[in-house]
Amino acid sequence: MGSLSKLLPYTCHELGHPWNHSCFSSSAEVGIIGFIESCKIYGVVYLASECLWNTAVGYGYVKPIPRGEILVFAGSMAVLGYNFRSSKPLSRLINSLLQLLLGCGESGAMIVARKTTSPRKLQGLQPKPQPWLFRRVMSLFTNSHLLCPHRGGCLPNFFVMGVRGFFQGFLMQFSVKLLSSASRFIRHPGKLLDLFFNRNNFNAGLFLAWFISVFKGTCCAGRWWHGKEEASHGAVAGVLSAFAMYFYSAPSLALYMMWKVLECVYEKGCDEGYLPRIPGSVELLYSISTGYLFHVAVMEMHYMKPSYWRFLLRLTWGRLQDYNRHLLTPFGMDSARGLNGIWPKYDLKHVSESVRKMIPNPIVMKL
Template structure:
């Protein structure tokens, strides 16, 4: 393990923007490239958003979408351009580069500037997403360094605990977290949500029949016959009927099976759509590639995931009503915990972590609204800046721990310029260059120091052998 206090006397060209010796030219290149890619990325996002909201389409709405689109483009451009620009400014001010200014500090400062450009209503969404990715990368790094042990199928535990909280909030009169609540409404329906439970409870209390008068003891045979009939009815009533508080039609068991079947079909189709949409132009040219997409095993896994999640959640709520005779928000906690085991069939670390952070965000927001927790000014912006700063840091220092999809995103945003960071010069013993063996920047020898010139000539000599 290297000494983290080491200072690097290298220039910006030698370490960071190795594709051009001029700081201003390199920064301008990144600005142009980031702007072009941002236009493409957000062009697709806002086009799909416009299609979803086609009913609202008008000149006023089109202007709003265009304004929001340009704002998001500027946000992402500032984030990419600011990173390399601030890297150079900090290096010139300090006269050296250290483990923090090599990537984290410029990444943090660029992100703090960029997030203030973006619309306030999108900041929380961006912060949670980047915090989710950063958490996964941090965990991978801690496991890789031996500080913690990897937990087999740990995503199931995270997802179950998170869904236990969301299940409780979902069945409460005042739900927490609009996004997750909307998704649960989409897949579970309104029947199990807190607002409908309150309505049913009010309607039921007004329509309960009067209690039957006390009857005299029956004969021994008739008494036990009545008990047998009642127990049999309690055991088999879910097959032939439903509890008076249940929102569904027909028996609970048939509803459970129907929910599972519908969930499987929905999960299968969603996963199929996710695989088809990115390849739609390729499929138009080569229709034969469509067949493997239909039989891909992930489609079936996604179907089982959603079938388990929806059926077990609703089924557990039904069992709670039969067992206690009333509606309870705590039934939602148990239902969410059991439904969370659906992650066994479709492991998704990112989904589990995202739900976890959304739950924590919802609990914090609820605590602030009720006066139990202080509202920290600019907490969303700070979280985003820390998360993205760390992601830039890990992309340079320990790229092998960075999530593959995020590395591809950074590579696309910079047209591969981040790949040209000379990680071979980093002295911290973190294996920074292990994914870049055999690569060395094509330096202009007129703009590098004697030390780097010597290393460059050595590398070129090895390539010629």
């Protein structure tokens, strides 16, 4: 935290750890706090990439893409949808999550099982003396394809899955908000009704309704069109289902899926001998990402999502907000944006005269 003090005319106490003038004590304190919090928070959902994009947009290096998270999510779901319907999925974790949402019927293992039994059924099928188009349309309402895992017509199943997905998404979002603010609603029960009819609940319901029904419906359409099961149907279904993010924007989820796909593809390439396995590559990636995340938190915290900022504050027990970003302003940095002249609380016996003169008033305040 005090590395900039070696380049700037300030001590590390003045710049990096105002709460304690001892470098050793401050480092040990933050290290212990970080270890304790890391034991409780066992996973960081690839925060280092969204901050990088926001920083690049802020400096004008790239142009913002409206609803760009949909494109990221669609690309990731194309790969995951294909592998979900193949016999050997890339990631067991992602495969289990997709099975939880979509059921086992569209998974690769169930497709292989259906392929072994379907030829007998197809042999006993006799054509009916009706026009092809009429027969096909009526089948969508009254029957399912011989390879479909569901009962009843494909169109009724499409609508049933949509309704079920809506209520699942609605209740999931409502439950999360309710549990995270339970104490507030105990004190004010009247606000529970406002929470129930919150717009985010409906958006989450629409997200899951679209995701489940469109994925399953696209797989059904692929079976009717080609007359057989194909893993490529999952790729198309993944792309179309990803447009569910239009209703419920979740850039963190899209980025997590993207990095998870890249990680799984790399591991797959290494296992099959197409890519070299670099020793310590995972540790190096996490180290670089964590380092950049803390760099943004110190130098350009305005490009960081509030949820990420709260995560880092929790990780350091609030010590990160004591970094004196005002001292970077004379060097052309906008690190103190939004701090409104609030300075950390110093022990003035350990502060140089030049820094003491910069403090706006004699009554110093803690951030």
